[in-house]
Amino acid sequence: MQLLPGVILLTSSLALSIASRHLDREWQMWKSRHERNYITEEEEELRRNAWEATWHKVQNHNLLADQGKKNFRLEMNHFADKTSIERKSIGCLKRPSSEEKPIEVRNLQTNVNIPKDVDWRKENCVTTPKNQGICGSCWAFATVGTLESRYCIKHKQLLNMSEQQLVDCDQNDEGCCGGFPRKALEYVSEHGIMKAEDYEYVEHSQMCAYKRKETIKMKMSKFYVLPEESNMAAAVALDGPLTVGFAVTDEFQLYNGEGIFDGECAEQANHAIIIVGYGTEDDEDYWIIKNSWGTDWADGGYGKVRRNVNHCAIGEEAATADILGPDEDIEE
Structure with missing residues (x-):
C-alpha cells in the first residue's frame, strides 16, 4: 500500500519533532552536568549549534566503532560545546x-x-x-x-x-x-x-x-x-x-x-x-x-x-x- 504524500510529510515532521525534543533534553542535561550558564541568548545559540555538531560527530563515530571500524569511542564531554575549529x-x-x-x-x-x-x-x-x-x-x-x-x-x-x-x-x-x-x-x-x-x-x-x-x-x-x-x-x-x-x-x-x-x-x-x-x-x-x-x-x-x-x-x-x-x- 502506498502512503499519500501528506502522510509521508506528516511522518517526517513527527520524526524531526521527536528528534528535536530528544536533543533539547540532552542539551539541558549536558548543561546541568557540566555547569554551563551562558551570558547571552546569542552565546547560548552559538554553543548549542556547536554542541549539536559535536553530537552528530560522536554518534557517527561510535556507530562505526559498534561495527568494528573504529578502535576507540568518543563521548559528549566538557569540550562538546566547542566548535571543531x-x-x-x-x-x-x-x-x-x-x-x-x-x-x-x-x-x-x-x-x-x-x-x-x-x-x-x-x-x-x-x-x-x-x-x-x-x-x-x-x-x-x-x-x-x-x-x-x-x-x-x-x-x-x-x-x-x-x-x-x-x-x-x-x-x-x-x-x-x-x-x-x-x-x-x-x-x-x-x-x-x-x-x-x-x-x-x-x-x-x-x-x-x-x-x-x-x-x-x-x-x-x-x-x-x-x-x-x-x-x-x-x-x-x-x-x-x-x-x-x-x-x-x-x-x-x-x-x-x-x-x-x-x-x-x-x-x-x-x-x-x-x-x-x-x-x-x-x-x-x-x-x-x-x-x-x-x-x-x-x-x-x-x-x-x-x-x-x-x-x-x-x-x-x-x-x-x-x-x-x-x-x-x-x-x-
Whole structure:
C-alpha cells in the first residue's frame, strides 16, 4: 500500500519533532552536568549549534566503532560545546629554538628484560589527574606530574607539587601561553618545586611567589630526553613516568577512554601529557597516558594511545629527570 504524500510529510515532521525534543533534553542535561550558564541568548545559540555538531560527530563515530571500524569511542564531554575549529586550535607546547642548547640524550639498553606491562598507578605513585582549565599550561602539568611520580618512587611519598610556580616563575617558558617540559625540568633542577598547597593553581599567570625555603627537599641529578619508543618503554619500566609531546586534534579531546586511541593527529606535537605505563591488548601495544583535562576526560583523566608506531608524534619529545633517593648522592 502506498502512503499519500501528506502522510509521508506528516511522518517526517513527527520524526524531526521527536528528534528535536530528544536533543533539547540532552542539551539541558549536558548543561546541568557540566555547569554551563551562558551570558547571552546569542552565546547560548552559538554553543548549542556547536554542541549539536559535536553530537552528530560522536554518534557517527561510535556507530562505526559498534561495527568494528573504529578502535576507540568518543563521548559528549566538557569540550562538546566547542566548535571543531576551537578544539583544533589547542596548543600549549612551545618548542625551543634551534639555537638553544640541547639537554642530554639518553639511550637505554633496549635489549634488557622489561615487564610486558607496567602501570605506576598500581604502586600508588601517580597523583589524581588535574585540570589545567583555560590556561595553556599543559607543559607545567606534564613536568610536575612526572616529578611527583618519580619522587614517590624514590621516597615512598606521593606529594602534590605546584604547577602554578612554573606558570608564574619559569621565565624560560611562557606561562598560560605555552611552554616546554625540557625547559621546565631545567628550571626545577635549579630552583626546586613547592607543594601545591603552598602555591595553589589559579588558571592564570600572576606575579611569582616562589619561596625557596618552602621547596620540597628533592635531589635531581639529571634531566634528559629519550629518543624512540623502545627507550621510552625501558625508562618507564625501570625508573618511572615521563613527559611526552602529543599532536592533538578534536578527536582526542572527545575520546572517552574506551579502546586504544589511534585516531587523527595534528601536523606536529602541540600538547604535553605523561606516560605512566604501557601494555598490550588484543596484540595491540599501547601507552597508558595521564592528561591534564580533569577527571571528566576519558577514563578518569587517563587514556590508552597506540604504541610503537610514533602515533601523533608521541615518540619525538619524551623527557624526564632522575630523582635521587634520600641515601643517594649526585655524581660529580
